Amino acid sequence: xxxxxxxxxxxxxxxxxxxxxxxxxxxxxxxxxxxxxxxxxxxxxxxxxxxxxxxxxxxxxxxxxxxxxxxxxxxxxxxxxxxxxxxxxxxxxxxxxxxxxxxxxxxxxxxxxxxxxxxxxxxxxxxxxxxxxxxxxxxxxxxxxxxxxxxxxx
Numbered sequence: 001x002x003x004x005x006x007x008x009x010x011x012x013x014x015x016x017x018x019x020x021x022x023x024x025x026x027x028x029x030x031x032x033x034x035x036x037x038x039x040x041x042x043x044x045x046x047x048x049x050x051x052x053x054x055x056x057x058x059x060x061x062x063x064x065x066x067x068x069x070x071x072x073x074x075x076x077x078x079x080x081x082x083x084x085x086x087x088x089x090x091x092x093x094x095x096x097x098x099x100x101x102x103x104x105x106x107x108x109x110x111x112x113x114x115x116x117x118x119x120x121x122x123x124x125x126x127x128x129x130x131x132x133x134x135x136x137x138x139x140x141x142x143x144x145x146x147x148x149x150x151x152x153x154x
Contacts, residue, residue: 067128
């Protein structure tokens with residue numbers, strides 16, 4: 001038997017046969033302070049600044065048109081490789097350049113998260129170019145779902 005010392009089960013032994021009292025929240029037990037309200041408002045503001053662009057089943061070098069919205073910072077790019085093949089790619093905002101990253105290994109059947117943290121333009125939309133022009137880059141029959149996480153600056 002397992003004994004939990006936490007309050008969630010009133011410190012009773014866990015044996016799947018007893019009924020446990022589930023505490024209910026009332027106005028007396030739930031105290032909302034100004035600090036909690038401020039934290040919640042901050043979280044809502046941050047959520048309103050996030051934008052995610054998704055591109056499904058990319059199998060060759062490709063331009064992700066309008067991949068970076070004007071006035072947004074590119075925070076991360078998430079690659080979901082679905083074919084089981086490992087490859088290595090590079091990316092930029094200019095065709096065949098490396099402004100975002102170079103020679104990044106993308107593991108087969110896995111998620112790869114790349115932190116970028118760059119602002120490219122407050123007024124112009126930018127495309128993202130995925131390519132294999134870095135030393136040792138190879139597509140190797142990968143199939144990628146790509147998610148671009150952006151944060152609004154203005």
